[in-house]
Amino acid sequence: MSSGRFSKAAIRAATQLTNSPRLYHSLTHLPPSPYTATQIRIFNSALNHVPDHGFVKDSLVLGCRDQGYLDSTHAVFHNGVFDLIQYHLYNERTRLASLKEVIDLEENSPHDKARRYCIERLKANQPFIERWPEALAVMGLPSNISSSVKELAELSDEIWYLSGDKSSDFDWYTRRASLSAVYSTTELYMTQDNSPDFNNTWQFLDRQLANVANLKTTLGSTSTWVAFTGMASLNLLKSQLARG
Amino acid sequence: MASKIARLAGSRKSRLPAVFQQQRVNRSLSYSATRLVENADSESAIKRPQGTTHFGFKDVPESEKETLVGEVFSSVAKSYDIMNDVMSLGIHRLWKDHFVSKIDPGRRPGGEPLSILDVAGGTGDIAFRMLDWASEVHNDHQTKVLVTDINADMLGEGKKRSLSTKYADGSRISFLVQNAEVLDSVPDDSQDLYTVAFGIRNFTNIPAALKSAHRVLKPGGVFACLEFSKVNFSLFDMIYQQYSFNVIPMMGQLIAADRDSYQYLIESIQRFPDQETFAQMIRDAGFETSGSGYENLTMGIAAIHIGVKV
Numbered sequence: 001m002s003s004g005r006f007s008k009a010a011i012r013a014a015t016q017l018t019n020s021p022r023l024y025h026s027l028t029h030l031p032p033s034p035y036t037a038t039q040i041r042i043f044n045s046a047l048n049h050v051p052d053h054g055f056v057k058d059s060l061v062l063g064c065r066d067q068g069y070l071d072s073t074h075a076v077f078h079n080g081v082f083d084l085i086q087y088h089l090y091n092e093r094t095r096l097a098s099l100k101e102v103i104d105l106e107e108n109s110p111h112d113k114a115r116r117y118c119i120e121r122l123k124a125n126q127p128f129i130e131r132w133p134e135a136l137a138v139m140g141l142p143s144n145i146s147s148s149v150k151e152l153a154e155l156s157d158e159i160w161y162l163s164g165d166k167s168s169d170f171d172w173y174t175r176r177a178s179l180s181a182v183y184s185t186t187e188l189y190m191t192q193d194n195s196p197d198f199n200n201t202w203q204f205l206d207r208q209l210a211n212v213a214n215l216k217t218t219l220g221s222t223s224t225w226v227a228f229t230g231m232a233s234l235n236l237l238k239s240q241l242a243r244g
Numbered sequence: 245m246a247s248k249i250a251r252l253a254g255s256r257k258s259r260l261p262a263v264f265q266q267q268r269v270n271r272s273l274s275y276s277a278t279r280l281v282e283n284a285d286s287e288s289a290i291k292r293p294q295g296t297t298h299f300g301f302k303d304v305p306e307s308e309k310e311t312l313v314g315e316v317f318s319s320v321a322k323s324y325d326i327m328n329d330v331m332s333l334g335i336h337r338l339w340k341d342h343f344v345s346k347i348d349p350g351r352r353p354g355g356e357p358l359s360i361l362d363v364a365g366g367t368g369d370i371a372f373r374m375l376d377w378a379s380e381v382h383n384d385h386q387t388k389v390l391v392t393d394i395n396a397d398m399l400g401e402g403k404k405r406s407l408s409t410k411y412a413d414g415s416r417i418s419f420l421v422q423n424a425e426v427l428d429s430v431p432d433d434s435q436d437l438y439t440v441a442f443g444i445r446n447f448t449n450i451p452a453a454l455k456s457a458h459r460v461l462k463p464g465g466v467f468a469c470l471e472f473s474k475v476n477f478s479l480f481d482m483i484y485q486q487y488s489f490n491v492i493p494m495m496g497q498l499i500a501a502d503r504d505s506y507q508y509l510i511e512s513i514q515r516f517p518d519q520e521t522f523a524q525m526i527r528d529a530g531f532e533t534s535g536s537g538y539e540n541l542t543m544g545i546a547a548i549h550i551g552v553k554v
Contacts, residue, residue, distance in 0.1 A: 075346065
């Protein structure tokens with residue numbers, strides 16, 4: 001320290017500070033990417049091999065090879081091909097924020113914006129849509145399912161946030177839960193869709209979103225009906241008892 | 245207080261008779277030992293005299309640790325398999341299988357056969373598994389493993405075992421006495437894979453060994469380490485500590501008639517850095533890790549650390 005240089009321990013403490021997850025959320029300072037530059041290069045190369053080889057370790061190995069590394073290098077990814085899938089999910093989720101300016105101009109209501117973000121996100125699966133069921137299968141493995149569900153929750157949160165959702169009551173949860181359900185079913189539908197430009201998928205998405213809206217009205221009406229009938233029955237009973 | 249217990253732990257000679265008396269000693273020792281563990285790291289890091297290192301809970305001159313560890317392994321070489329079974333309840337076989345399937349060694353279509361360096365691999369446990377994996381999963385009959393160990397007795401055990409396998413002709417497996425901190429017979433940038441299973445905690449200078457690993461690996465080469473680590477679930481940790489300090493040395497006494505070696509082995513597990521610290525040591529040596537850099541096995545009793553030389 002006296003010689004004007006930081007001790008090794010001080011540097012390590014400082015770097016650990018910047019790498020540790022923050023306890024607050026900042027709009028202006030986005031959290032750092034969990035991936036190093038090398039990993040990003042390997043994953044991007046590996047994704048190019050997915051249409052031919054699928055979501056398997058071979059794609060990851062070929063990605064390492066393309067970037068001038070060894071076949072053994074793939075072992076650094078602790079979860080194998082699931083790490084590749086997670087990279088794709090993370091990458092496409094964080095990409096949505098860059099579309100905000102365009103979508104804000106072109107769409108009006110939060111509902112329309114959310115629909116548009118869903119479409120943009122689903123289009124990112126297009127290059128390997130025939131292989132996507134393999135990815136879904138890997139995501140559904142018991143060891144991976146909690147990370148997959150977390151990623152889905154973060155995606156629907158991101159979409160509602162970008163769409164300008166300001167709800168602060170219980171609606172905050174129902175919106176995110178219903179969008180997660182809509183997104184995951186549409187994603188599954190898309191893997192079986194042969195229509196030009198996935199037109200059937202976008203129609204399916206609209207029907208799903210409409211169903212959710214209906215469901216909300218139905219749920220609302222049902223609860224009102226239950227509350228009214230309940231109170232009415234109670235009053236009827238009370239008046240019967242009072243009369244003796 | 246601490247040094248007194250450490251001295252007690254180290255100097256106690258194996259005594260066979262009077263089982264009940266023995267158990268009482270165990271209990272009191274383990275109690276103090278568990279208490280000692282809590283501040284072992286911080287205390288020894290500060291108060292350890294210059295030029296010494298830890299040997300279990302004792303501080304010994306760095307020059308002596310090699311000999312002491314050598315004595316432990318020379319004396320357990322013959323019963324090494326039983327020792328591992330006792331210490332891990334037989335689970336070490338599953339861990340080793342998982343370790344090998346995770347690094348998935350072998351020649352792939354369009355690729356080259358691998359050169360693998362298995363350090364501290366004396367009895368060849370990991371080496372045979374890797375060769376089997378390469379042959380059976382990748383149909384690769386060219387990948388070679390160089391097994392090194394500082395202890396000739398352990399290597400002798402491995403050589404003897406290799407004679408009863410299909411690798412008996414020595415074309416795919418070779419054995420060499422090497423100090424892992426130097427690896428003076430292994431050229432720079434020559435290996436695809438560096439594995440060390442249940443060995444690194446016995447090294448006198450772990451950072452030096454990591455540096456050597458970095459030196460001998462090709463760019464893109466993988467450092468993979470399987471080692472005992474810290475249990476991350478406190479209730480289970482309590483049970484595990486009781487098991488380590490009470491049952492294992494006693495079993496060592498009964499099975500191998502060698503209590504002191506087993507006492508050293510569990511103490512060395514306690515003194516080994518936790519998952520995060522060790523992952524940071526790997527990064528400090530110049531490796532890149534992905535995610536946390538490690539995978540816990542059986543709630544952290546053991547962990548696999550992987551780094552890549554970029």
